[in-house]
Amino acid sequence: MDDDAKIVSIGGGDEDISLLDILDHVFNTGVVIQGSLVISLAGVDLLYVGLNAVLAAVETALKHTERAQPRRLASD
């Protein structure tokens, strides 16, 4: 995908922000509350995540009562 194809106008800001920048921020930035369930697919290069891609195993979501061990995260 070349740079032009990745640029999507998503509200706000003076310039278009790429889809990958947005997804990178959403999935890799932010507070994680101890004891919460964070569904993520570690190590997956976002370049290969399509708009309708499944990012986590359905089993993980179904087992939401079995607490994952989230990272003790201050900020990213």
Next chain:
Amino acid sequence: MLLPYCVALHSSESKNLTGVREAEVKQLAIGALHCYYSRYESFLNPSAQDGLQFHEVVSKIFAQGTLIQFRFPMLLDEESELREHLAAHAREYESFLRTTRELVQMDLQFTSSAKESNAASGAEYLRARSLQQKELERAAAAARSAVGQLATDWREAVAQTGKFSCYSLVKRDDATKFREQLRALKVGPQIKLSITGPWPPMQFFEAKLSA
């Protein structure tokens, strides 16, 4: 299940917000803090599209003032868990939000297109990587110099080989000027600079949150 979006000092008109998967965006007030979240019976197969919707919600709240965002998709079972967390860390959240009230984060990513893979030996490869890293650091230093006092704080991180990220705290009203200062920056033929933002100032949120 609850999907929290963010915490802010301001109360947005959440009736005008549409949450992920068209869910209602609710607010939970704890002292001076307003936490935005949506509720679901279940939340299966989180997708990139959900992530974009999450971003939309956070962006609309961020347009009205600074916030601390939660990672997507972080899910909680009960509202009581969110209440407990916010009550336990209210001071850290509030302190940071007050300190960064008028500030936003601008991200700079420097990417090197220099090819080290043609190196004939391991030593040459390492040398090429070292040179590449130095080029990136020089470009970052030039950018830091270019923006001058527009940056109230500045952080740097090596994202991965061939990439170098910088994060700058900037007054909200200076975000456009910040970009303009960097437009004229010459970073060298093998370095590409990408500037994104404004973002919530998460790279500068250093509270150690637990429990």
